Amino acid sequence: MTRIPGKGRTRRVALAVFASAAVALTGCGTTGGAGGAADGEITVAGTYAIENLDAASPSGGGSTGTQLVSLQIFSRLVKPRADGTLEGDLATTWKADPTASEWTFTLRPGVTFSDGRDLTSADVVAAFTRFLELKSTNANNFTGDTMTATSPTEVVLKSPKPDAAIPYKLALFYVVPGTVTGEDPAFFKNPVGSGPFKVERFDPSGTVVLVPNETYYGGAPALKRVTLRKMPELAARLTALRSGEVDLIWGIPDDQLPQLQQDPALTVQTAQSTAVFTMWFNSSVPALTKPEVRRALWQAVDFATIIKxxxxxxxTLSESPVSPVTVGYVPQQPVRYDPAAAKAALQAAGFDFSAKLRLQFANAEFRQFNQAVVSDLAKIGVQVDLREKEQAVFTSDLLAMNWDINFQQLSNPTFDGSNTLGRLYPCAAKRTGYCNPELDRLLTDAVATPDLGERTRLYGEASKIIWGDAVGMFPMAVKYAYAWNSSLSGVVPDPNGLPDFASIRAGGA
Structure with a gap:
């Protein structure tokens, strides 16, 4: 059985961008009632800063905090459900031409912005043009794409090549009034949108207050007010939840969940996320060019015990390079833990046991996991130099391929395989040192195929190659843990840590 290094000490095991260092929960009383929730007002606490309300901004627009607020105050053409399927938002229907390079979106009639002005196709096109011109991180999904208004209630998006993932990618595109151009800090201090909420107050140092948009096409939310507070310390968030100071938190580490689950005033749920622990091998370094070596290293780690x-x-043990809620998920044959067979395979492949492999990762919450991997590899004589890096250094070295094994928690906000399999594994991506023309062909065919079943099959064939050749180890599919005041109803845990407050009711609301 694998022994987890440091087991028994306070752990830093937290998930996603919301997680922070786990510390022992200090003594505190039980939840002191529904607080403001009884009046239809709730407070939500997270670790993230919300410094910008412009999701198209190249300076922080892609941050999780900005995305969380954006989905409350703006509308999108389409939006993902919690299970990863799509539903219309501003668009009622969407369809592709036979080549999947031209997409037509029919807009919902009668939608207005929160200031009462009609939302038309011209606004959608202007917002998309601005989105591309600002060159934010998410705009990279639409390189060479154009959008035109073919009528007041219809827009057409054209891609330079077939792209069946367009609707999923549009989950990161928010529509602002067509009069907004460039970066407009003044507008985004008190933005006008067409989503379920409006901004009552925005303090970039840590607080956003939302109130219902009475003109929202889906009807004004039941909540009277939502306050989002920055609360980076985990112990503070947990104490605030149990005392009733806040009503909803998430990104809770496993060692704190039992205490919360025993509190009858709280509801605790986990949601399958889009994230997968991913440990790429650098196939361009001599020690790792052979697939049999990479497979043997995977076989040498008791991931089941580490996860348990x-x-x-x-x-849970992952069965694919992508999450179960991602388009393109097809389970693969599990890799069986067998250290004796792993060592024999390495010896047969001529592996140099005297050399050290460099394993890099960022963020302290993943330290114990990677220590456990190093410990298991050491049992069969494989030496690993574990390198914990500051995020900026990690990212720079990742892109420079300055590593032998790279650990990341890879999530997928678009819920589509094109954003992970199609973006990271082709030869041209140069992310792993691995290149396979057959894999490239499958990924190209998958993104060009409008038929969802066929796309899933093709991504499954691509995953089989990635998995079988051990381009990396894919040990764990991640769930996000949510906890909330039991007086709330309609809370839907989101796979990307982006809950929609419009569905929530509080107290007698």
């Missing part, structure tokens, strides 16, 4: 000990509620 560190992530008993929020982790």
């Amino acid at each position: 000990q560190l992530y008993p509620q929020t982790g």
Whole structure:
């Protein structure tokens, strides 16, 4: 059985961008009632800063905090459900031409912005043009794309090549009034949108207050007010939840969940996320060019035990390079833990046991997991130099291929395989040192195929190659843990840590 290094000490096992260092929960009383929730007002606490309300901004627009607020105050053409399927938002229907390079979106009639002005196709096109011109991170999904208004209630998006993932990618595009151009800080201090909420107050140092948009096409939300507070310390968030100071938190580490689950005033749920623990091998370095070596290293790690000990509620053994809620998920044959067979395979492949492999990762919450991997590899004589790096250094070295094994928690906000399999694994991506023309062909065919079943089959064939050749190890599918005041109803845990407050009711609301 694998022994987790440091097991028994306070752990830093937290998930996603909302997680922070896990510390022991200090003594505190039980939840002191519904607080403001009884009046239809709730407070939500997270670790993230919300410094910008412009999701198209190249300076922070892609941050999780900005995305969370944006989906409350703006509308999108389409939006993902919690299970990863799409539903219309501003668009009632969407369809592709036979080549999947031209997409037509029919807009919902009668939608207005929160200031009462009609929302038309001209606004959608202007917002999309601005989105591309600002060159934010998410705009990279639409390189060479154009959008035109073919009528007041219809827009057409054209891509330079077939792209069946367009509707999923549009989940990151928010429509602002067509009069907004460039970066407009003044507008985004008190923005006008067509989503379920309006901004009552925005303090970039840590607080956003939302109130219902009475003109929202889906009807004004039941909540009277939502206050989003920055609360980076985990112990503070947990104490605030149990005392009733806040009503909803998420990104809770496993070692804190049992205490919350025993509190009758709280509801605790986990949601399958789009994230997968991913440990790429650098196939361009001599020690790791052979697939049999990479497979043997994977076989040498007892991931089942590591997950059971560190992530008993929020982790499961992964069966694919992508999450079960991602388009393109097809389960693969599990890799069986067998250290004796792994060592024999390495010896047969001529592996140099005297050399050290460099394993890099960022963020302290993943330290114990990677220590456990290093410990298991050491049992068969494989030496690993574990390198914990500051995020900027990690990212720079990742792109420079300055590593032998790279650990990341890869999530997928678009819910589509094109954003992970299609973006990271082709030869041209140069992310792993691995290149396979057959894999490239499958990924190209998958993104060009409008038929969802066929796309899934093609991504499954691509995953089989990635998995079988051990381009990396894919040990764990991640769940996000949510906890909230039991007086709330309609809370839907989101796979990307972006809950929609419009569905929530509080107290007698």
